[in-house]
Amino acid sequence: MRILLVEDDLLLAKATALGLDQAGFVVDIAESVQTAQHFLSVYAYHIVLLDLGLPDGNGLDILKSLRHKHINAGVLVLTAQDQVQERIAGLQAGADDFVTKPYDIFEVVARIQAVLRRMSGNLNDVIEFRNVSLDKSTNQVFVDQNLVEITQKEYNLLHLLLSNLGRIVSTRMIEDSFYTHDGEINSNAIQVYIHHLRRKLGVNFIRTIKGVGYIVDKEK
Incomplete structure (x- = not known):
């Protein structure tokens, strides 16, 4: 944010x-x-x-x-x-x-x-999707009700993706949420955070839209 x-x-x-x-x-x-x-x-x-x-x-x-x-x-x-x-x-x-x-x-x-x-429009502190729960009041993430060790950057990225469930989150949008106006942008950092989240949440939880960004797909 x-x-x-x-x-x-x-x-x-x-x-x-x-x-x-x-x-x-x-x-x-x-x-x-x-x-x-x-x-x-x-x-x-x-x-x-x-x-x-x-x-x-x-x-x-x-x-x-x-x-x-x-x-x-x-x-x-x-x-x-x-x-x-x-x-x-x-x-x-x-x-x-x-x-x-x-x-x-x-x-x-x-x-x-x-x-x-x-x-x-969501007064609930918890975002739940599939087997993943994100608690906004504590900045904690749970998978199958088990606490997952997660960094602040990984939490912020997951929160951004879940807040835009079913919508593509562009790389530019992620960069704007991660870096101050005078901050140095690491071109590989976002890919690293995505890799870590997939390892913790499941390889198919986040889908890459090549050349655009990332998305957590709604269940059909």
Whole structure:
């Protein structure tokens, strides 16, 4: 899952990004409205964490632009304890939730996960398909009800594939979910993760669409 963190306090932004990275998210940081708008024009984000008081404008302008363009990203507004009117304005402009500063990173992660569940229309923490279960609340995977040892990258890839069950997930889409804007993309990494998942879940669980991407086929 890829997140855009719009925050001009760089120390806070880096600390937040580190916590989100440890929770399995890929995070880009934008310190201004202009940088945020650029990232949003180039990359697809699942979540935007949005501070409102930015050096070159109001974060609400970013939110209004997102909703006007019908961009399907969850938005959580970051506000100070006493900024009640800003929270109200954010919610009225289309924000999905808000986080009050100073915040605990575990609360931020929990709120992000809640928004993602609502967006997917699935309030259940568990995705089940065939003999595989993926628990979004614990980032664990089970095969035949047995816990499988899995890395965070493998979990993220499996989650992406199961969230798009029956649809091809392109290599570009996987790269966008795995790497920050300044991250170095390893051309063989995705193939390695797919190989590991097949070894753990079954060789036929994921099908390769040559030159395009990968798919977990729906059962006929």
